[in-house]
Amino acid sequence: MCFHVGIPFSPYCSVRSIYITIPTIGLFFTGVPGSMAVTWTTFNKTESKVEYGLLGGRLFEMSAKGGTTLFVDSGEEKRELYIHRVTLTGLKPAATYVYHCGSDEGWSDVFLFTALNDSTSFSPRFALYGDLGNENPQSLARLQKETQLGMYDVILHIGDFAYDMDEDNARIGDEFMRQIQSIAAYVPYMTCPGNHEATYNFSNYRNRFSMPGQTESLWYSWNLGSAHIISISTEVYFYLEFGLDLLFKQYEWLTKDLEEANKPENRAVRPWIITMGHRPMYCSDDDQDDCTKFDSYVSPGLEDLFYRYGVDLELWAHEHTYERLWPVYGDKVYNGSKDQPYVNPKAPVHIITGSAGCRERTDRFNPNPKDWSAFRSTDYGYTRMQLVNATHLYLEQVSDDQYGKVIDSIWVIRSLFYHSI
Numbered sequence: 351m352c353f354h355v356g357i358p359f360s361p362y363c364s365v366r367s368i369y370i371t372i373p374t375i376g377l378f379f380t381g382v383p384g385s386m387a388v389t390w391t392t393f394n395k396t397e398s399k400v401e402y403g404l405l406g407g408r409l410f411e412m413s414a415k416g417g418t419t420l421f422v423d424s425g426e427e428k429r430e431l432y433i434h435r436v437t438l439t440g441l442k443p444a445a446t447y448v449y450h451c452g453s454d455e456g457w458s459d460v461f462l463f464t465a466l467n468d469s470t471s472f473s474p475r476f477a478l479y480g481d482l483g484n485e486n487p488q489s490l491a492r493l494q495k496e497t498q499l500g501m502y503d504v505i506l507h508i509g510d511f512a513y514d515m516d517e518d519n520a521r522i523g524d525e526f527m528r529q530i531q532s533i534a535a536y537v538p539y540m541t542c543p544g545n546h547e548a549t550y551n552f553s554n555y556r557n558r559f560s561m562p563g564q565t566e567s568l569w570y571s572w573n574l575g576s577a578h579i580i581s582i583s584t585e586v587y588f589y590l591e592f593g594l595d596l597l598f599k600q601y602e603w604l605t606k607d608l609e610e611a612n613k614p615e616n617r618a619v620r621p622w623i624i625t626m627g628h629r630p631m632y633c634s635d636d637d638q639d640d641c642t643k644f645d646s647y648v649s650p651g652l653e654d655l656f657y658r659y660g661v662d663l664e665l666w667a668h669e670h671t672y673e674r675l676w677p678v679y680g681d682k683v684y685n686g687s688k689d690q691p692y693v694n695p696k697a698p699v700h701i702i703t704g705s706a707g708c709r710e711r712t713d714r715f716n717p718n719p720k721d722w723s724a725f726r727s728t729d730y731g732y733t734r735m736q737l738v739n740a741t742h743l744y745l746e747q748v749s750d751d752q753y754g755k756v757i758d759s760i761w762v763i764r765s766l767f768y769h770s771i
Contacts, residue, residue: 374527375451375458376534379504381562381572383468384441386538388416389560390434390451390458391527395420398434402449405462409448414438421557424550425519433557441465461535466503470619472575473739475501479706479732480508480544480628480667484526488707488730489750494532502537502734504574508667509544509584509628513708515554523554542581543568544628544668551592552585569600571607576740577622578611580604584629584668587647588640601651608659621740621764623661627652630666630702632681633673634719634726641669642716644681653679656698662764663743667704670713671728672747674758675700678722691724693763701745703733725758741765 378387388400398418401410416436423429436451444467450458466474477493496502515523533539540561547555552568561567561581571580582604586597610616611623631649633641640646656664657679676683677695685691692699705712705728712728719726729749736744746759 374524375461375531376527376559377463377536377538378560379466379538379540379562379572379574380437381570382439384443384465385437385439386441386463386465387560388436388438388449388451389558391524391558392432392434393430395432396434396455397453398436398451399453400436400438400449400451402438402447404442405446405448410450419557421553423516423520424553425516427519429519429521431520431524431557435560443467443469463536463538464500464503466538466574470576471739474503474575474737476504476506476735476737477502477732478506478508478626478665478735479703481510481670481704481708481710482507482530482706483510483513483708483710484522484529485513485709486707486711487529489705489732489748490529490707492748492750492754493706493732497533497536505533505537505539506626506665507539507541508626508665508703509542510546510667510704510708511541511544511555512546513710514546514549515558516549520554523558527558540572540579540581541567542626542628543583543585545585545588548585548589548592565603568596569603571611573620575737576620577624577737578616578620580607580611580623580625582625582627582652584627584648587651588629597651601655604652605655608655608661612659617660622663622737622743623659624663624665625656625661626665628666629668630700631664632675632678632700632720632722633666633669633671633702634716634723635669635671635673636714636716637669639669641666661698662695663762664698664700665733666700666702669702669704670708670710671702671715671726672705672731672733672758673702673723673727674725674745674747674760675702675722676724681720681722683722690763692760694766695762695764699760699762701733703731703747705730706732707750727757729757731757 512526556566563570677697679697684697729751
């Protein structure tokens, strides 16, 4: 979104033009009920302000101020960007708000969002995907439309943004944020880092996104409805040059987080534990990636921990395909029963959804998958999830190649833990 000095508005203006300000807006849930973080980027330092009000009420009757952080890209030009963050508090659960952001030097367009319901009986709807690029973002138009139709409460972007945000001295990052604005300005856009964010020690990712916690969005957890949702960085296992300590810090944090989530009083209220991380433990793609190997880097570090603490669903991307697995642990299938594999499954259920669309195109599958592979598709697309209640969770895969057709769906049903700690 561009505000020019003395010339008409152009939605695809060059960043070399002269601006007052250029917001690229994103909403992020802070993890605290009744709050929402609004983040945007400008090329010059201005005040950080959000004006907002209830839909149908007096426009912009409330306002909130925040802070600005200077982000200097590490490319040759050392471009300077100002990241603005404002947290809105005291929001009424499930109420819809109209807002804009900026300052007296320039304001964004007007957007709206619905504050997340903080009830444990809330039945949130998600769109989830990874590997969405600036070039060939095949699923983007459908996701934009469905978001604005009100089909989703939250977006989960499971790593790999823009391909890559650092390119052209971070101009690709600017353009990508403009591309997803028609999603991220309407619903919370929750993220985790992928391998395509690694340049300059994940600096574009750490600066552009504002997730809960104090780890620069690398790992965090939050609660919604009857679920405890955990986001991790699988990249700590692959980019040791950025600090071996990150691997141990995340593991220590993750263990404590899972222990807390499994306290009887907490698991009774939020029985579902869902994780998301970029690189899968398992996959049947024909590309020799880490997840195709029994001794992958990710599995030894996480699989026993997730199994021990009763993680129900593990969401992954990285592979440019969609793959649904039978409940699996230690490379073996642990179905709930022969006829109802996802009813009280005896191990976590894995979903790989990395085919949203990018310049690397989709991947190929190994023609001889292992027994744990239940369904596979190389269509471009994304996944929908609804946390229906404390016992029922629904997942379906949308094919963008087939004009939005649902090509796969399952119900995960649990009335008891698949094992005790």
